[in-house]
Amino acid sequence: MIRPHTPPETPEDKPAHRGEAGGAWSSPWELDLEWLDAPPGKKRRYIEEKKRPAPREPKTVSKPPVETPPPVEVEKVPAAPRQAPPSRLVTKPRPKVAVGREASWSTLAILSMGLLALVFIAWLYVDDQAPGLDKDLLLNRPVDQAVAIQTPDKLRKFLNALVPLENTQLSGKPPWLWDTPTLSRFVQSNATTLENLRDLLEDADWHATHAAWHAADPCENPRWHQVLVLKQAEAAYLSRRMQEEAAFTAAIDLAELGWRLEQIWAWPTCYQRALQAHTLAAQTLADLLRQTKLPEATLRQFQRQFKVCQPTVEVLEGAMNAFYVHEKKLILGPKSGENLDTMPGGVQLHRPGRLFFKPYETLQHFATAFRQMKTEVQTPLAQTAEVRLKEVAASGASYQPNSAGLAYYHERMKTYTSMPAELGKVRARGNLIITLFAVRRCIAEKKSVPANLEQLRTFNFLLDVPVDPYTGAPLQYSLARGLIWSVGNDLKSANGSPTEPPMNDAAEPTVELGIAVAGVAK
Structure with a gap:
């Protein structure tokens, strides 16, 4: 087999490196992964060395051409397609990327924890506990089924008809120490008021449990104190006129008025007015008894009437249930489950907004307090001083979850803690x-x-x-x-x-x- 003669390659014909035109790699450095990660300065020195012209080889003396046989045509084989360098297919992870990912995960974790804490704090302020059981604090006496009653309207007319005492300086002294002309003017100017009160007391039934008493507070009128003093003045005036039996009747009327008000549990102010009436009635009778000349039979009759009107612990214990229901309706309104016609004043009392006020949690404080008072009201020590409530959080902190509810609770309970004393x-x-x-x-x-x-x-x-x-x-x-x-x-x-x-x-x-x-x- 005759092989074709291939002339030697000259420097001009020889490519500088394989891969520049023939598809091979231009430098073995590109196969080195460490070189790829080398600093830019080192790479720049390599590139500059690469751009320098190669040294020329010395010229040789040309020889006479030698005849060569005609070249044999060789079938050209297409060059293999160029592949991506392995270093670009598989790259080594760089430390900067790993550090960035670790930092982003840490930031995300911190933000997540902060968000959870914010949600938990918001839950503390918004979440309210479930309604507690309070069957032991509900009212047990029957509801009056009368269609309508006239007593509340008569009581308002009676108060509006009162003529105030002109000499206000005498209001601090008991009426039996007043001068006779002042007693006479005060009693005679209020003849209509006294007549209306007698009509009220002669009413056989005040319907103390009727829903009509809830429409408006009949005992918050500031004229009540003047009314009680008026009955004392009437007794003192009749005593000076030597009408002793009529004077005792006026004092007993004052005690009966206290007994009537004591039965109205719709408003706590009525119980407070009842205790005031009992106090003034007792003081008036003490003055009349130390100088009385009435016979034994008449005194026995007045003694029985006065004893019947005396307040009892059992009445206050039952009233505590009514006062709890009253506070429940003020907080929950129609959601309290009570009849709509017994809502205090027909509307819900204005109280703080939802934020910092938890209705059911606040109501539980009232339930605990009234249970304690019902227990302590039967003990003699409860009558010596104001009842100190137990296990009730203080209201000093302004931003705790139920701060407004606690402040509302403490303010409202001041009305009740002094009642046993x-x-x-x-x-x-x-x-x-x-x-x-x-x-x-x-x-x-x-x-x-x-x-x-x-x-x-x-x-x-x-x-x-x-x-x-x-x-x-x-x-x-x-x-x-x-x-x-x-x-x-x-x-x-x-x-x-x-x-x-x-x-x-x-x-x-x-x-x-x-x-x-x-x-x-x-």
């Missing part, structure tokens, strides 16, 4: 007056004073000797000094301390027998 004072005064009635009956019947309070029961002037509500023991009695007294809310006896008006000292309520020298009943 006020009831204790009223009961002490009432028992003193009942005992004083028995003593005056004994003086009218036996013409002498009993040596001790036990004799009053022996002589059938008392069924049972009234006890001191602060101690549960019998009241204190001094024949020599002519005094009957209670130890008061300080639980310490000071041997009686008369005041004007009578029993005005809560630490030592005292009544005088009204005699200078007392003989001992036999």
